[in-house]
Amino acid sequence: MGKVNLDDLKPGMKLEKDVQERSGRVLLGAGTEITERHLKIFRTWGVAEADIESMSHEEVAPQLAQELDPELFRAAEVFIDPLFGHTDANHPAVLELKRLCVLRHVLLNKLNRGAV
């Protein structure tokens, strides 16, 4: 159980707590199983995360990464690592920022290749 990022939410996951929009209005009640349509609604309302039953950020985050070519990730890391050379590699925010940068880099590269 725990908070899961919007991007890592998948249909079929079950909500542990209510999902609210920023003003506090409940969009979806605890116990509901998430569907594609719910994810679209979350995106529209700027929901960043949801509490999911028996899943943590660490368990879920690697799923998306696994769907992409690991070679692309290694290439992106070679590029991104030096950029973060002066930061504390153990700080959770730095780790997450770096993960996002690598992912962003991989996706951008993939897009560029697709365009050629």
Added chain:
Amino acid sequence: MTEARDLIKGVLEIPSLPMIFTRIDEAVNNPRSSLADIGRIISEDSSLTARLLKIVNSAFYGFPSKIETISRAVTIVGTQQLRDLALATSVMKLFQGIPHDLINMEAFWKHSIACGVAARVLAAHKREANIERFFVGGILHDIGRLILFMKDPDWMRSALGRCHASGELLYKIENEELGFDHASLGRALLENWKLPASLVETVAYHHNPDAATRFPIEAADVHVADIIAHALQLGSSGERFVPPLSSLAWERAGMSISQLPAAIEQVEHQYREAVEWMSPQEPA
């Protein structure tokens, strides 16, 4: 060794803030002036009016219907907010004559915009009042570096070379060789311009946010925003690396790790928008 203040003082080429901004600022701070007065002052400057209307009609605000006039913008967006947006858009037109081979001005402002947008997103998540002051803090955070580029291009050229060769952080080299960095230069310039203390402190402490005493939240936000802008490699300020993160500032910025992906997406979205309407090449 020169002091940051001396580099600002007695320097005729350091641009002053446009009169229009000073007048808007005075009107906003004057309890006797009405919304209509403030709207009238802004309307006298047609290019500023056009830029402000573009901003308030952009996805930054996402109002359902179009805001056609400044008087309406003043009512809906707020006077302080418009004043801050006016400052953000005017300041980009001020710096000219910096050697092109040394810095690409477009890239410089893009970095500033990215930092401003990120600071704004962080502030919005915390539901701060008037998030535009965070935006303008981000826009101004590296302005001291423009003074260095302008006043001492030869030194800058050698400092950039040293960074490239050694992999050191540029602001540390500034401190080591000059005895001050672009953040203290920015402070001196903003004090010279008589801008509010919150902005002065934000800029002064963006690399050392834990030392900010009066406005620690503002300094922390822009500190974290600068790191996000560097990480996303949006634009360039001359610094090649992501600066070190203060963990206290991260706490103060008030964002949880799980909110970061959505926030980054928001930053990229608003950045693309802002780059368009902040473009300094717009006809004056």
